[in-house]
Amino acid sequence: MPKDTFFNLDGAKQKKIFEAAVDEFSQRRFSEASINQVVKNAGISRGSFYQYFDNKEDLYLYTLKQIGKEKLNIIGRVGELKPDADFFDGYMYMFRAALEWSTAKPEYYRIGMLMELDDSRFVSELRKASPEGFLMLKGMLEKDMQLGRIRDDVDAGLVVDIIYTLNLYLLTQYFKEDNKAELTEKAEEVIRIIKEGIVRK
């Protein structure tokens, strides 16, 4: 947690530091991100930084928390908005929402992606501790299984792992191309494959 001195700062300065952190963490993985860069971008001295935060982890946690607030507001409401959508529609809704959001706040999104790619001890633990997206998908899938919409001999956890993995793949792979339409199509095709299989019947 940031120290009091940080929260005593006026809003503009807090924001400037937050933005510098976002900038850095959206370009490099946590393990490679440099506080030197952050302080440079924020226009504060190295000494000041350590008066605000304990260390890089502290700053990272703070940054994620800030972003998390916005993120959950936008993406986390699939259940509310589409109460009786099936799993596949639910996922696509989520996917579209995430994509919109990634267009609005690409840096935030990149941080999330880099976090998934990071294999440092700290970030791995962190990821394990907050499996929101994963659990939401799993819940949706299990509901559909109970409703008999999904074959009951599949392993729900594995299916969600699969979709989660492919989701990340889609976003990383096609992120740079910046072609929302094409990306959405790919996602739909992926879902259709998971849903129907690829074998000719």
Added chain:
Amino acid sequence: MPKDTFFNLDGAKQKKIFEAAVDEFSQRRFSEASINQVVKNAGISRGSFYQYFDNKEDLYLYTLKQIGKEKLNIIGRVGELKPDADFFDGYMYMFRAALEWSTAKPEYYRIGMLMELDDSRFVSELRKASPEGFLMLKGMLEKDMQLGRIRDDVDAGLVVDIIYTLNLYLLTQYFKEDNKAELTEKAEEVIRIIKEGIVRK
């Protein structure tokens, strides 16, 4: 390419350096691997290293090449061994072979995995330049499509991307658990899902 001085070394010393490189590159991604570690493990001086290799890239390339020789020998013969297997059987065959190999030479396998995870410029380029596994899978799939075994409205490239991605996921995710039986089951289940879909018909 390593310098002449390296190839002039007696076999044992070459091997020791190779093994030190394997050790390092199987623990850290290329971008994070340290030559200091390599020279320490190999028991040579820093100066000597640069008498043998231009730099870290040079050593990495050499290491991959050495490993590649063995790898292709074991895994790359799916076509020969199972000439009329379908795509799914072919994949599972490959998967099992890869798994066997990863048990025999876990360090080599880890290097491959870390390479997939690396996003440094150099490694990305390198990966693009040698898409053996990817192309083999794609070839097998296209053959099956021509034979009418696969729905012809699916995008072969995408399907292979999916399987490739999930393959990597399976191996990274369950690597540490070291439970071959369970891992193989998961792979089979993944393939079954891709093949049949998960929706109740």
Added chain:
DNA sequence: ATAGTATATGACAGGGTTGTCATTTTTGGC
């Protein structure tokens, strides 16, 4: 044995990183 070549070495320069701390500056209350 000697001369010349090939190889081995570690100190070095120059770059990066983090976290600390004595000192200076700013701020706010009286």
Added chain:
DNA sequence: GCCAAAAATGACAACCCTGTCATATACTAT
């Protein structure tokens, strides 16, 4: 205006890293 408390600062120690280079050692062939 003054003073104490809070905040800002950058130099510093300590630790990484890479690639070079002058020097020392070993080898080889005459």
